[in-house]
Amino acid sequence: MGGSSDTSRAGGPASGLEARSLDDLVVDVALRRDRQAFARLFDHFAPRLKAYLARSGADQATAEEVVQDVMLTLWRRADQFDRAQASAGTWIYTIARNRRIDLLRRERRPEIDPSDPLLTPTPDPAADDALMAGEREQRLRAALGQLPREQADLLRMAFFDDKPHSAIAAETRLPLGTVKSRLRLAMVRLRKVLRDNP
Amino acid sequence: MSVSTAIPPGSMPSHHPDEALLLDYAAGALGEAESLAVATHLALCPDCRHEVADLESVGGAMLEEIEPAPLSGDSRAAVMARLDEAPPATPRRRPVPVAPGVAGLPLPEPLRSYLGETGPSWRRIMAGVAEHQILAGPDGYRAVLLRIEPEIAMPVHTHRDREHTLVLAGGFTDAFGHFLRGDFSSTDPSVTHQPVADPGEPCICLAITTAPLRLTGRWARFLNPFLR
Numbered sequence: 001m002g003g004s005s006d007t008s009r010a011g012g013p014a015s016g017l018e019a020r021s022l023d024d025l026v027v028d029v030a031l032r033r034d035r036q037a038f039a040r041l042f043d044h045f046a047p048r049l050k051a052y053l054a055r056s057g058a059d060q061a062t063a064e065e066v067v068q069d070v071m072l073t074l075w076r077r078a079d080q081f082d083r084a085q086a087s088a089g090t091w092i093y094t095i096a097r098n099r100r101i102d103l104l105r106r107e108r109r110p111e112i113d114p115s116d117p118l119l120t121p122t123p124d125p126a127a128d129d130a131l132m133a134g135e136r137e138q139r140l141r142a143a144l145g146q147l148p149r150e151q152a153d154l155l156r157m158a159f160f161d162d163k164p165h166s167a168i169a170a171e172t173r174l175p176l177g178t179v180k181s182r183l184r185l186a187m188v189r190l191r192k193v194l195r196d197n198p
Numbered sequence: 199m200s201v202s203t204a205i206p207p208g209s210m211p212s213h214h215p216d217e218a219l220l221l222d223y224a225a226g227a228l229g230e231a232e233s234l235a236v237a238t239h240l241a242l243c244p245d246c247r248h249e250v251a252d253l254e255s256v257g258g259a260m261l262e263e264i265e266p267a268p269l270s271g272d273s274r275a276a277v278m279a280r281l282d283e284a285p286p287a288t289p290r291r292r293p294v295p296v297a298p299g300v301a302g303l304p305l306p307e308p309l310r311s312y313l314g315e316t317g318p319s320w321r322r323i324m325a326g327v328a329e330h331q332i333l334a335g336p337d338g339y340r341a342v343l344l345r346i347e348p349e350i351a352m353p354v355h356t357h358r359d360r361e362h363t364l365v366l367a368g369g370f371t372d373a374f375g376h377f378l379r380g381d382f383s384s385t386d387p388s389v390t391h392q393p394v395a396d397p398g399e400p401c402i403c404l405a406i407t408t409a410p411l412r413l414t415g416r417w418a419r420f421l422n423p424f425l426r
Contacts, residue, residue: 019262035278042274047266054267064269068277076285086251090258097226097257107230107335110237112247113307117296120210120380122244133255140259159257160264164222166360180218187217187253194252 019141020134022088023081030078041088042071049096056162058104066103070096087137100162136194143193151186154179211243211380215362219384220246224253231339234308234332235362235382235406241306242380303367303402318343326350332404344405346370346395354392359408361385363393368401370394 022044028037046067053063073095081091101109112119144152157168165183169176215223215236222228223236240247294310305313318330326347334340338359346352348368362384369378372393377383385391395401 035281038281039274039278042277045261046269046273048261048264050269051264051267052261055264063267064273067269068273068280071277072280072283072285075281086255087258089261090255093258093261094254096261101226109226110230110234110308110312112237112241116241116307116310118241118304118306118310120242120244122247137255137259137262140255141262144256144259144263155256156260156264158221158227159225159260162225162227164227165218167227183221184217187221187256190256191252194255 018134019087019089019137020132023083023132023134026074026078026081026088026091027083029075030081038071038075041074045074045089045092046071049092052093052096052160053100053104055160056100056104058100062104066096066099069103070099073099083133085133087133089137090133105162139193140190143190147186147189151182154182155186158183209380210245211239211378211382213375213377213381213383214243214246215239215382216384217249219362220249221253224250225257229335229337229339231333231335231337231341231406232362234312234341235364235404238306238309238404239364239380239382241308305366309366309404312341313343318345320345324353327352329405338408340407342405342407344401344403346393346401346403348395348397348400351392351394354390358387361408362406364404366402366404368399369396370401370403371396 022041025034025037025041028034029041049067049070050063053066054060058066070092074092077095081088086094098109098111101107144155147155154168154172157163157171158165161168163171165179166176168174169179172179219228219232219236223233228236240250294313294315296304296310312332320328320330322328327350328345330343330345332341332343343366344363346368362382363377364383365377365379365381367379369376369381370393371377372383372391374383374391377393
């Protein structure tokens, strides 16, 4: 921590932004309705969201429409962003995933209600938040780059192609057990990065 | 009838959805019925909530490394011009109160809202077993609530596809163990089992099953009556 991160580096599109800086930009949108911060978030996330939606089966026009919808949702719900819980990238990923299910698949996405009194509480909530989410994401990105290609490819199919394990197995012609075990191995490595203290 | 369920504080499920199912849920690749079962288990299981949060962080990190696809030229301006628009009025459904519960059962979200305030209307499907259909998804999966009277054994059966059961009250035992509130059981076509409900109170569970087989084509007319 310490020191204010420099989010105003010269150099055009925000493609090289660190996860922490992206989190700062969402907070700027929430606290100050900062349009410049929003424009930078748009430049960073919109093309990635479009690629994600196109991979999961949307045509160009629909993908752009959903991207606009997701970005407007970010603007409207920025005050609900909690940087201890999730990084900006993760938060936006979940918004886009839910809009995809809603708009492309026309289904509801059943989710827990975090304020539900019937939710079985987490026994030791402090243990969850040892690191800020933005920092965890930085470490995750590095770990993703180290994964063996066969694991990384399947992970991309699982997250981007709107395909459950069974469909991935059918498409890659790999036995379902192989798909499961490769993805499990990938998660073992990533979970270690997420849960171990530095 | 009303079922009283004393939930020991801090009790955690001991049977969980497998990692693949949690990943498919986090990635948004499951249909609504299967998602409903996973999400309701998450409400009762902090460990699996933690796991799904981790998986979502992986989704977020992967979004960073995807090859970006440029938007059409005026897309950003179009969105910036709409920032001051009033957000669309989303019809918020009236929340379903926690108490008195559904049929006397304390049900967490999202299942509580799916059942609504009127609760289940039970339909007897065999001696000692009643069901209430919650939804039938376009992917062929149905979500039903099952009520199995104490000590009733389900007929020995197999499954045509992967199917799931989440216990909400009471319990049952099969060859894989003893299942209580919050416990999640998945079976596939390789599994033949005979669950038996615990004595004492009815076992109520959320079951995700595939729709009854329907034949199409020229033999359907002759064969279908036997399959009903």
